[in-house]
Amino acid sequence: MMLEVKDLAAAYSGIEALRGVSLHIEQGEMVALIGANGAGKSTLLNCLSGTVRAKRGSIRFDGSEIVGTRPHRVSRMGLLHVPEGRQILFELTVEENLLLGELARGSRTSDYGLSEVFKLFPILQERRLQRGGTLSGGQQQMLAIGRALMGGPKLLLLDEPSLGLSPIITDQVFDALQALNAAGLTILLVEQNANRALQVTKRAYLLEHGELAYQGNSADLLHDEKVIAHYLGHLPSA
Amino acid sequence: MIAQQLVNGIVTGSVYALFALGFTLIFGTFKILNLAHAGVFMSGAFIGYFAVLNGLPLWLALVLAMIGSGLISYIVELGAFATIRGSGQIEFGALISSIGANLCLMSLGQRLSNTKVLRFPFETFPVEFYEFGPVRFSFLQVIILLVVVVLLMAMMFYLYKTSFGRQIRAVSGNERVASLLGVNPGLVYFQTFFISGALAGVAGIMIGLSFNSIHFYMGEPYLLKAFVVVVLGGLGSVHGAVVAGMLLGIFQNLAVAYLPSALTETIIYGLLFVVLLVKPSGLFGSEGVQVGVARR
Ligand SMILES: Nc1ncnc2c1ncn2[C@@H]1O[C@H](COP(=O)(O)OP(=O)(O)OP(=O)(O)O)[C@@H](O)[C@H]1O
Ligand SMILES: [Mg+2]
Numbered sequence: 357m358m359l360e361v362k363d364l365a366a367a368y369s370g371i372e373a374l375r376g377v378s379l380h381i382e383q384g385e386m387v388a389l390i391g392a393n394g395a396g397k398s399t400l401l402n403c404l405s406g407t408v409r410a411k412r413g414s415i416r417f418d419g420s421e422i423v424g425t426r427p428h429r430v431s432r433m434g435l436l437h438v439p440e441g442r443q444i445l446f447e448l449t450v451e452e453n454l455l456l457g458e459l460a461r462g463s464r465t466s467d468y469g470l471s472e473v474f475k476l477f478p479i480l481q482e483r484r485l486q487r488g489g490t491l492s493g494g495q496q497q498m499l500a501i502g503r504a505l506m507g508g509p510k511l512l513l514l515d516e517p518s519l520g521l522s523p524i525i526t527d528q529v530f531d532a533l534q535a536l537n538a539a540g541l542t543i544l545l546v547e548q549n550a551n552r553a554l555q556v557t558k559r560a561y562l563l564e565h566g567e568l569a570y571q572g573n574s575a576d577l578l579h580d581e582k583v584i585a586h587y588l589g590h591l592p593s594a
Numbered sequence: 595m596i597a598q599q600l601v602n603g604i605v606t607g608s609v610y611a612l613f614a615l616g617f618t619l620i621f622g623t624f625k626i627l628n629l630a631h632a633g634v635f636m637s638g639a640f641i642g643y644f645a646v647l648n649g650l651p652l653w654l655a656l657v658l659a660m661i662g663s664g665l666i667s668y669i670v671e672l673g674a675f676a677t678i679r680g681s682g683q684i685e686f687g688a689l690i691s692s693i694g695a696n697l698c699l700m701s702l703g704q705r706l707s708n709t710k711v712l713r714f715p716f717e718t719f720p721v722e723f724y725e726f727g728p729v730r731f732s733f734l735q736v737i738i739l740l741v742v743v744v745l746l747m748a749m750m751f752y753l754y755k756t757s758f759g760r761q762i763r764a765v766s767g768n769e770r771v772a773s774l775l776g777v778n779p780g781l782v783y784f785q786t787f788f789i790s791g792a793l794a795g796v797a798g799i800m801i802g803l804s805f806n807s808i809h810f811y812m813g814e815p816y817l818l819k820a821f822v823v824v825v826l827g828g829l830g831s832v833h834g835a836v837v838a839g840m841l842l843g844i845f846q847n848l849a850v851a852y853l854p855s856a857l858t859e860t861i862i863y864g865l866l867f868v869v870l871l872v873k874p875s876g877l878f879g880s881e882g883v884q885v886g887v888a889r890r
Contacts, residue, residue, distance in 0.1 A: 405774055427773040437774050445767040448760065456760050460776030507776060 357416070358383045358511050358542045359404070359435075364413035366396075366403050373399040375566040376413065381511065381544055386537040388553040388574055389546045391563035397546045398440050400563070401513045405437035406430040418510055431460040434510035441519065442500040446489030450480055453488050453499055457506030466508025467539070473502040476532055494525035501532065511542045518549045530556050554578040597729050599847045605735045607843020608742040609804075613797040613816050614823035614835045615749065616667075616790035622830030623766040623786050625685055629692040630670045631794055631820065632813025633699025638663035638795025639802035639812060640703055643712050652718060656741075659799045660792040667791020668784055670695045676783070696813075703810030712808040719803055738800050745796065746836060749789070753832065762786055822866055828879025838877060 359381040366374040373396045381387050391397050402408035404415060406427040415422050417435050431437070445453055454470060474481035477498040483491060491499060497517055504512055514533070518526040526549070534556055537543050547553035554560055554574040562570035562577065570577060613635060620628045641662040645655035674691035681687060722733040753759040764772035765782040773779055801816070802808040823842055827834025842862070849858045869877065 407770055407774065427770075428776050428778045431774055431776040439771065439774060443768060443771040445764050445771065447767050448763060452760055452763075455757070456764050456772075456777070457775050459757070459761070462776075503775065 357381070358385075358418060359544070360414075360416040361400075361404070362414045362416075364400070364403060364415065365411045366399050366408055367411050373566050374403065374410075377563070377566070377568055378413075379561050379568070379571070381542060383542055384537075384540055385559065386533070386543040386545060386557050388550075388557040388560040389544060389563060390548070390550040390553055390560060391569075393548070395563040396566040397563055398515055399566075401437055401439075401515050401544075401546060404430075404513060405435060407437075428460075431507060432462050434460075434464060434508060435513070436460060436504040436507045436509040436511070437513040438500045438504050438515060438517065440515040442493075442496045444488040444491065444496045444499055446487060448488055449485050450488060450491070450499055451484045453503050454480070454506050457503035460507030460509075464508050466506070468502075468505035468508065470506070473505055476505075476535070477502055493520050494522070494528070497521060497525075497529055498532070501529070505536075509541065511544065512536070513544045513546070515546045516548060517545070518547060518552060526552065551578070595728075595851070596848075597727075599851045600844060601729050601731065601735070603844030603847035604840060605738055605843070606847060607840035608739055609797050609800050609839075610816070610819055610823055610843050611836045611839025612742050612745065612793050612800070614820040614827070614839050615746070615832065616793035616797075617817075617820045618824045618827070618830055618832065618835045619786060619790045619793075621824065622832070623762060624675075624783075626675060626688040627685075627692065628670070628790070629689065629817060630667075630674065630695035630699060631692075631790070632817040633696040633703075634663050634667045634670065634791045634813075635794040635798040635801075635816060636703050636808075636810060636813040637666045637699055638791075638798030639808045640706060640712075640798075641795065642799035642802060643714065643808050646714055646718055656796065656799055659795040663795025663798065664788040664792035666699070667794065668787045670699075670791075671783055671787040700810050700813075707808070707810055709810070713806050714803065714808075734803060738804070741796065741800070745793065749793070750832070752789075758785060822862065824876075826866055826869055826876055828876030831876065831878040834876055834878030 357380055361377060361379050363376045363378055364374055365372065365376050377400060389397055389400065399408055403410045406422070406425055410423050413423070417433065420433070422430055422433070422435070445456070448456065454473060479495055480499055480502055483495065488496070488499060501514070501517070517529050517533070521529065530552060533543060533545065545553050545557060554577055557574045560572070560574040560577050561568055617628065617631045620626050620631070638659040642655045642659035645658045646652060650658070670692070674695040675684070675688050678684060678687045678691060720733055724731045724733070724736070753762065761772065761777045762782050762785065764775070764777055765779055769779050797816070798813070801812065819842065823835055823838045826842070827838030845865070846858065846862065849861055853861065
């Protein structure tokens with residue numbers, strides 16, 4: 357098992373954002389985690405990558421317990437988190453952003469170096485020497501994903517990669533994610549754009565007010581309009 | 595005559611640049627105005643002085659001063675900044691606690707020197723001059739220039755061409771994201787403060803040698819100059835600090851030679867004012883730089 361989360365809870369100054377969430381991801385899976393605004397999706401990812409401290413529960417990643425492990429150690433173990441809003445380092449060039457990503461790899465081997473990332477996102481090669489801050493939103497998302505790939509991820513966490521992107525660019529990004537998963541990468545995909553996330557995954561978790569409200573096949577969830585309407589507040593739009 | 599003043603100005607300016615560089619490195623990376631930089635500078639001069647007094651060769655004294663003031667700078671970080679980092683009020687809090695740290699270092703210096711001005715023993719440094727046409731260099735000036743140029747180049751290389759430099763700039767941009775990518779922020783804090791302190795220490799010993807005068811209060815005037823240099827060059831801009839430091843040194847030397855001495859300072863700050871009116875972000879500052887205490 358790649359990731360096994362048990363009874364995970366987290367709070368911000370006493371206010372609970374996660375109340376005992378359990379989930380698991382097998383090697384090679386791409387799993388969706390969906391939920392409305394403020395459901396606790398980002399908090400969950402932040403607990404996994406160590407930037408938010410879990411109040412309770414356990415996180416086993418690739419066989420070891422990682423609750424309390426500091427973020428830079430977690431990423432060096434191969435758990436890479438592409439945070440919400442992309443978070444490109446504006447002052448560094450595209451290439452420097454990517455090379456920085458290499459740090460997490462350490463002595464592990466990785467399928468992804470500069471040339472593989474450039475093959476996946478050719479636009480990054482064109483913009484190689486530009487500052488990260490000059491990229492468009494879609495390009496920044498590609499850079500954020502490429503940067504994480506450079507770290508040789510065993511598990512990739514993505515927080516709302518489609519945020520603020522046009523449908524066409526979103527397609528490109530999701531195509532890339534599917535290709536990565538097909539090549540064997542394990543992915544946990546957090547999305548508010550539930551429809552898209554359910555289309556590209558086999559299994560999904562639905563988070564509501566810090567608790568799991570549903571888990572199962574993405575296809576079932578996708579076609580269960582009652583569930584979507586009830587938990588996400590709107591019908592999926594194509 | 596003017597060529598000579600130019601040379602003197604470049605030498606003085608290079609020391610200003612060295613001092614300001616460490617100051618701007620901390621500001622640019624962590625948004626901390628580290629007023630204890632003056633105390634660290636003074637510590638470097640003291641360490642160098644006591645090393646020489648104990649019979650060590652000057653080059654070794656220089657190395658010890660670098661390492662010693664680098665460590666002192668890191669101790670300031672641990673004591674004055676790391677302790678308040680979690681509170682979310684780092685910019686203002688750090689300003690105050692750096693004043694405290696500076697006072698501690700100064701009282702230490704005052705104790706060690708019994709409030710006296712310390713002077714290097716006679717013939718610590720060969721007093722020799724080289725003539726190039728109308729211009730005269732002292733041996734000390736040549737050494738200062740060499741050391742500063744080597745350090746500046748090493749620093750540029752380190753910041754912009756190595757993985758460590760990338761990590762420093764990454765933490766400067768966004769510490770959380772850097773740590774998600776495997777950067778250990780603790781190590782970055784150590785390196786940055788150490789380098790900043792080491793540069794200040796070298797500047798301290800250089801100034802101590804130039805004027806053959808070391809005292810606990812010697813850092814303060816340079817701190818004020820560092821503000822001028824850093825603001826003139828553009829807050830947080832490394833290139834800007836170097837160029838502005840040189841300009842300030844040259845201008846000061848020319849002003850002393852050709853203008854009424856009482857007016858020098860007035861003119862320097864007047865000029866700074868004009869530059870800021872025309873280009874508020876400084877000569878090399880990017881327009882987007884947030885000055886002062888703005889939070890992301
Ligand atoms: N840094 C913080 N301090 C205090 N409360 C927070 C903080 N971050 C999140 N919260 C709160 O925790 C809850 C869960 O937030 P979280 O960001 O995890 O939700 P989310 O599912 O990622 O939402 P979104 O879809 O808007 O990104 C929310 O009620 C939010 O207001
Ligand atoms: Mg979120």
